[in-house]
Amino acid sequence: MIPMTYESTAMDTGRAWVDVDLGAVVRNGEALMRHAGVPIVPMVKADAYGVGAAPCARALERLDPVGFGVATVREVEELRAAGISRRIFVFSPLLPLDFPAARAAGAIPTLGDPAAIAAWVNSGGGAWHLAIDSGMQRAGIRWDQIGLVADLVRAHPPEGAFTHFHSAERNDGSWEQQESRFHEALAALPAMPAMLHAQNSAGLVRRGRSPWSFARPGVFLYGVGSGDGAQLLPEPVVHVRARILELHDLQDGDTVSYTASWRAVGRRRVATLGLGYADGYRRSLGNKGPVLINGRRCCVAGVVTMDMTMADVTDIPCGPGDVATLIGRDGGELITVEQVAEVADFMSPYEVLTGLRQRLPRRYHERVS
Numbered sequence: 260m261i262p263m264t265y266e267s268t269a270m271d272t273g274r275a276w277v278d279v280d281l282g283a284v285v286r287n288g289e290a291l292m293r294h295a296g297v298p299i300v301p302m303v304k305a306d307a308y309g310v311g312a313a314p315c316a317r318a319l320e321r322l323d324p325v326g327f328g329v330a331t332v333r334e335v336e337e338l339r340a341a342g343i344s345r346r347i348f349v350f351s352p353l354l355p356l357d358f359p360a361a362r363a364a365g366a367i368p369t370l371g372d373p374a375a376i377a378a379w380v381n382s383g384g385g386a387w388h389l390a391i392d393s394g395m396q397r398a399g400i401r402w403d404q405i406g407l408v409a410d411l412v413r414a415h416p417p418e419g420a421f422t423h424f425h426s427a428e429r430n431d432g433s434w435e436q437q438e439s440r441f442h443e444a445l446a447a448l449p450a451m452p453a454m455l456h457a458q459n460s461a462g463l464v465r466r467g468r469s470p471w472s473f474a475r476p477g478v479f480l481y482g483v484g485s486g487d488g489a490q491l492l493p494e495p496v497v498h499v500r501a502r503i504l505e506l507h508d509l510q511d512g513d514t515v516s517y518t519a520s521w522r523a524v525g526r527r528r529v530a531t532l533g534l535g536y537a538d539g540y541r542r543s544l545g546n547k548g549p550v551l552i553n554g555r556r557c558c559v560a561g562v563v564t565m566d567m568t569m570a571d572v573t574d575i576p577c578g579p580g581d582v583a584t585l586i587g588r589d590g591g592e593l594i595t596v597e598q599v600a601e602v603a604d605f606m607s608p609y610e611v612l613t614g615l616r617q618r619l620p621r622r623y624h625e626r627v628s
């Protein structure tokens with residue numbers, strides 16, 4: 260059933276919104292911790308992948324996380340303003356010009372560039388983690404160049420050290436290679452840092468117990484799984500809803516939407532939904548996107564427009580004001596983020612989630628069933 264708590268705030272839900280299941284976020288985190296046997300640092304960067312950083316972080320406090328992970332100092336400040344007092348790691352390299360704000364917000368930078376490390380420890384110091392690049396060439400000191408930071412690490416030991424896997428969702432041998440490079444780098448350090456971490460969501464659900472101090476899951480918390488080979492499936496978290504604004508009865512040969520790419524064969528009935536690509540419902544879902552209405556499955560008809568999307572509801576009794584689900588659950592039916600990503604010309608599910616725009620109000624619930 261679609262939760263009805265929104266009825267009290269009709270303004271937010273006149274046309275479209277996102278129901279967020281915070282209970283599922285917490286249960287997904289719990290399942291990962293049980294599976295891996297280690298605590299987590301939930302990644303809440305990019306507004307928790309578009310789901311809402313402050314509400315997600317507050318809910319995840321129940322799991323007593325080691326801290327939270329973000330990408331920018333501004334994101335740290337937002338979590339502090341939301342009352343989060345735990346460690347907050349910034350997992351994109353900070354430049355020295357960011358250090359004063361980072362320090363004021365109590366951020367823990369993750370650094371790998373020798374000059375940046377020197378600037379951090381010489382401008383007031385504070386906890387930091389050493390980023391070790393084991394093959395992604397994105398951030399961190401190369402695993403075979405630890406000598407370049409050895410003196411800094413000896414004089415100002417980092418609280419932790421970590422790496423990041425570039426293909427955790429594949430069995431291509433790269434995991435083993437990166438893992439052995441990470442070990443090689445750690446062995447070259449003057450002393451072993453207290454906290455070691457490496458695994459993202461895919462790296463957790465495709466392996467058993469974790470050998471590291473904690474894990475850094477992101478997308479799994481928000482209901483996106485890791486495909487074949489995953490030992491754990493997440494509960495859905497994000498439910499994208501849009502109301503039916505109008506119904507149109509079509510005659511044989513009538514066309515729908517821009518470019519007239521959908522043509523009625525016989526008499527059809529089409530519903531106009533109050534959501535479009537400016538809400539983050541991708542244009543590539545035109546003529547393909549799955550839609551749930553009153554617990555039944557139908558399909559987008561014609562191209563997605565900026566503010567409205569049509570669906571063929573010929574076989575579904577429905578009326579204006581009824582709620583369509585574009586992602587998530589309605590009755591016994593479920594459309595996953597991964598399914599939508601695949602239909603949208605094999606987009607990344609991460610992009611589908613982070614692409615949901617702020618025009619869709621987020622409605623937070625303890626349970627969406």
Ligand SMILES: *Cc1c(COP(=O)(O)O)cnc(C)c1O
Pocket residue numbers: 302350423458459460461475476477478479
């Ligand atoms: C985003 C991120 C993660 C989380 O990745 P998911 O695939 O969403 O689980 C973990 N570690 C780092 C360094 C990241 O940037």
